[in-house]
Amino acid sequence: MDAFLEMMAVEHDASRHTIDAYRRDLVCFADVCRGRGVDPEKAGEADLSAFLKAMAARGEAKTTQNRRLSAVRRFLRFLYAEGARADDPGSLVDGPKRPKALPKILSIEEVRGLLVAAEEAAQAGGAGPTRLAALLELLYAGGLRVSELVSLPESAVANRREVMMVKGKGGRERMVPLTEAAHLAVERYRAARGPSPNRFLFPARSREGHLTRQAFARDLKGLAAAAGLPSAKVSPHVLRHAFATHLLVNGADLRVVQTLLGHQDIATTEIYTHVQADHLVAVLNDCHPLA
Known part of the structure; x- marks a missing residue:
């Protein structure tokens, strides 16, 4: 073994x-x-x-x-x-068959509510709220895996670059765009945090030297409660799903979403087309005069 x-x-x-x-x-x-x-x-x-x-x-x-x-x-x-x-x-030997479950997602309005709650807390000051706002902006801006997000090096976001290099599964690197909101959130967080004691953007007293996935998930659930959302509905991975689904709903090409998510096989990305279809059916049922 x-x-x-x-x-x-x-x-x-x-x-x-x-x-x-x-x-x-x-x-x-x-x-x-x-x-x-x-x-x-x-x-x-x-x-x-x-x-x-x-x-x-x-x-x-x-x-x-x-x-x-x-x-x-x-x-x-x-x-x-x-x-x-x-x-x-x-x-x-075959494993048990299971239906392919669609990923849980948040609506655009629900994500906007989270971002507003994070911004309001960050404006009050303090390293904790500004860190959470920066994490949330980076996560939703690029659809990062939570392990990629918390272990970002200090150099990942620098000099107002429009993209950052993210190391994903298997050591594969990909370019992830950075929004203006993400840049501003990181700058504010750095000002509140001060110089980083190590090479990580989100340093912490953990074995790895950076913020743990569990700590971020816990803070995110607290933010969900502040935004009036059920805590059980919100997680870092749900926000990654939301990122992909919202892009497709707004017309993004599936291959582009595959690249942004860091999926090696496009079949993994295709699950979001089913979510997109469900969204379109819901819109049709809500808006069509004969529905």
């Missing part, structure tokens, strides 16, 4: 969070195998099926079951490629 995780880190540039998730999934699989008296490295098709049944019996969501099964398949494929076993049984 350690050799597999090391390979994922070195050859696939997997993050620490990804490695930790793989480790948990493989430990879960190993526990089921040992309960059946089987070495996890010698597990076969029947053991994979038993793993799925065990997860279902625990009431784990189908998304969790499929994620764990994917990790185990990758591990067994690694063993096969390394000559540690003579077969690869992972391809013989």
Whole structure:
């Protein structure tokens, strides 16, 4: 297992969070195998099926079951490629089917309400509110992943540049436009924060040296309450979804949205076309005189 995780880190540039998730999934699989008296490295098709049944019996969501099964398949494929076993049984077992869920989004008015609430708090002063306003402006301006946002280097936003370089999954870099509002929010935050103690735009006393995803998500839910929105409805990822959907609703090309989001496969971006269709149907039903 350690050799597999090391390979994922070195050859696939997997993050620490990804490695930790793989480790948990493989430990879960190993526990089921040992309960059946089987070495996890010698597990076969029947053991994979038993793993799925065990997860279902625990009431784990189908998304969790499929994620764990994917990790185990990758591990067994690694063993096969390394000559540690003579077969690869992972391809013989299918995960549970699940309907493709549409992403949760916020309306343009709801996002505007969040931005107004953040601006009002930031105008009162203080590093905390100005930081949250800057984070929100950057997130909605570029549709960043939360991990990309909180780990932005200090140099990412500088000299009034119209774009910034963002390092995404697999170390791939992409250009993300910066709005005037985002520039102004970052300038105000920097003035309230003072010089950064390290290389990050949003430094914090964490193991990574920057603001954590959990801390930002918590602050965002507090802002949602201030804006009169249900806290459960708002998260960093929901704002990323809103960014993509609002662009498509307003006529953006799907390939452009794919580039901005940093999706390697356009099939991942196509989910937003379904959300866009739902929006158009809702508008038609609300506005058409014969609806």
